[in-house]
Amino acid sequence: MVSDIDQLTVKGVLREHRFESHTPVLGPIIVRLRVAWYNVAARWGDQAIISQQMAYNQAVAQHSAELDRQVAEHDQRLILADRDLTNLSRTVVELTQQVIELRHRVKELQAAQTKT
Amino acid sequence: MSLAIAYFTPLPPQRSGIADYSAALLPYLAEHFTIELYVDDPAQIEPLWAQRFPVYSIADFLACPAWRWRYDLCLYHMGNQPLYHEQIYRALMQEPGIVVLHEIGLLGFYLHRPIEGASPAAFAREMGYAYGLAGIQAARAMLSDASARDTTAYPLFQRIARVSQGLIVHTRAARAQILQEAPQARVMAIPLAAHTAAKTPAVEKPDWLASVPAGAVVLASFGYIAPSKRIESVLRAVAQLCDADMPLYYVLVGEPVEHYDLTSIIRQLGLEDRVHITGFVDSATFEAYLHLIDVGINLRTGPTGGEMSAGVVRLLAAGRPTIVSDIGGFAELPSQVVIKIGQDTEEVDRLVAALRQLITDPAARAAYGAAAQRYAEHELAFSRIAAQYAAFIRECCPSER
Numbered sequence: 017m018v019s020d021i022d023q024l025t026v027k028g029v030l031r032e033h034r035f036e037s038h039t040p041v042l043g044p045i046i047v048r049l050r051v052a053w054y055n056v057a058a059r060w061g062d063q064a065i066i067s068q069q070m071a072y073n074q075a076v077a078q079h080s081a082e083l084d085r086q087v088a089e090h091d092q093r094l095i096l097a098d099r100d101l102t103n104l105s106r107t108v109v110e111l112t113q114q115v116i117e118l119r120h121r122v123k124e125l126q127a128a129q130t131k132t
Numbered sequence: 133m134s135l136a137i138a139y140f141t142p143l144p145p146q147r148s149g150i151a152d153y154s155a156a157l158l159p160y161l162a163e164h165f166t167i168e169l170y171v172d173d174p175a176q177i178e179p180l181w182a183q184r185f186p187v188y189s190i191a192d193f194l195a196c197p198a199w200r201w202r203y204d205l206c207l208y209h210m211g212n213q214p215l216y217h218e219q220i221y222r223a224l225m226q227e228p229g230i231v232v233l234h235e236i237g238l239l240g241f242y243l244h245r246p247i248e249g250a251s252p253a254a255f256a257r258e259m260g261y262a263y264g265l266a267g268i269q270a271a272r273a274m275l276s277d278a279s280a281r282d283t284t285a286y287p288l289f290q291r292i293a294r295v296s297q298g299l300i301v302h303t304r305a306a307r308a309q310i311l312q313e314a315p316q317a318r319v320m321a322i323p324l325a326a327h328t329a330a331k332t333p334a335v336e337k338p339d340w341l342a343s344v345p346a347g348a349v350v351l352a353s354f355g356y357i358a359p360s361k362r363i364e365s366v367l368r369a370v371a372q373l374c375d376a377d378m379p380l381y382y383v384l385v386g387e388p389v390e391h392y393d394l395t396s397i398i399r400q401l402g403l404e405d406r407v408h409i410t411g412f413v414d415s416a417t418f419e420a421y422l423h424l425i426d427v428g429i430n431l432r433t434g435p436t437g438g439e440m441s442a443g444v445v446r447l448l449a450a451g452r453p454t455i456v457s458d459i460g461g462f463a464e465l466p467s468q469v470v471i472k473i474g475q476d477t478e479e480v481d482r483l484v485a486a487l488r489q490l491i492t493d494p495a496a497r498a499a500y501g502a503a504a505q506r507y508a509e510h511e512l513a514f515s516r517i518a519a520q521y522a523a524f525i526r527e528c529c530p531s532e533r
Contacts, residue, residue, distance in 0.1 A: 091268050095260045105295045109228045116204055
């Protein structure tokens with residue numbers, strides 16, 4: 017299964033646009049003309065922007081991964097604390113039973129003392 | 133000196149099988165212990181309980197922790213219906229004791245607890261407690277996609293097993309499942325009890341049963357109607373037998389669960405004249421069907437949570453020959469008492485064979501019925517089951533050991 021962070025990393029990689037044309041016969045010529053014009057007019061600018069955007073995307077993905085790691089770490093601590101708390105509840109149960117038992121014994125001793 | 137027990141339970145008229153069962157068990161347990169009842173709302177239960185036992189509200193118990201000292205032990209009847217068990221659950225977490233776990237699959241309970249604004253977080257917490265980080269991830273998936281909810285994979289009894297002094301379940305299969313996850317738990321398998329009647333009670337024949345031709349055999353399933361009960365397999369077997377001119381009729385005594393369109397399946401198989409769904413019936417009508425049908429059937433899709441069906445136990449007590457799936461708790465019933473059907477590709481063929489035998493051989497029906505009733509009388513009598521409860525409760529109580 018692809019995690020959200022993996023998806024973020026994959027989608028964060030930008031690629032230059034690929035020109036296509038579905039015009040019969042003339043299509044490849046149209047594509048070549050567009051590529052030539054793009055190389056002259058826009059490629060140098062686009063590459064700078066793509067580099068900046070990819071650096072930003074990578075930083076976001078890394079930051080998200082770090083947040084995920086921290087959330088998992090906190091979850092793990094909470095789980096352990098929750099389990100400790102439940103174990104303590106169990107200890108309280110055992111202590112309660114001991115107190116009940118002691119109260120019974122005290123009553124028995126008091127009854128025996130009254131008789132004597 | 134008799135142990136003093138605080139007894140937390142749903143009670144009639146609450147529409148819960150656990151309420152009925154607990155009410156039936158109470159008088160027998162009262163022969164062993166001094167019992168005080170804790171219920172959601174004392175004003176809502178049948179007045180006879182207040183005449184026999186002191187009755188208090190669970191909310192009052194939760195508000196007054198000192199009340200715990202009145203008792204040697206608290207006993208909780210826990211199921212997976214938040215409507216009837218939310219308060220009981222709160223009490224058992226606040227003052228743990230012995231829990232009768234009627235169902236070990238509590239996923240539904242934790243998913244639907246009526247906690248204001250915090251239910252998803254509470255559910256994730258429970259999943260985290262039981263299954264760690266993987267549990268929290270599974271909880272998030274289940275909260276966003278209902279189809280990912282798997283009661284068998286995530287039964288969620290772990291916290292209750294950890295805090296409780298003891299657990300009572302109804303089958304050895306359920307006990308084994310708990311001990312696998314919580315080896316330190318003290319768990320006892322005590323069967324579901326059943327009342328046996330020496331002879332068929334005087335009950336009025338329901339209209340549909342009266343319309344069945346004389347000499348025909350009536351097969352019946354009891355309780356809620358859901359795909360997990362493999363009703364479609366039963367219907368296919370019934371269709372094959374009806375095609376072979378067998379005098380077989382099938383009645384489903386209960387209500388289909390939401391979105392389960394059984395009627396169209398019945399129509400596809402051409403069984404409209406042979407199959408009847410009663411819908412919800414009152415207890416007198418339920419009892420009438422139980423005693424007047426010829427064969428009972430209760431299948432389950434595996435793997436199960438090791439539960440036992442009250443419907444099956446009541447069929448045995450009524451002396452009805454009964455067919456069950458050969459899985460989980462059902463597999464523990466003796467082979468002389470029930471007919472067990474394996475869950476494989478030949479399930480329908482096996483059902484056809486078993487039903488054919490029961491239809492054509494009244495002596496076999498009578499023999500299975502008699503064996504079932506004997507088993508219920510000897511093994512499932514309330515007095516016997518209550519004695520087993522009493523022994524286990526004493527075992528869990530240090531002052532009694």
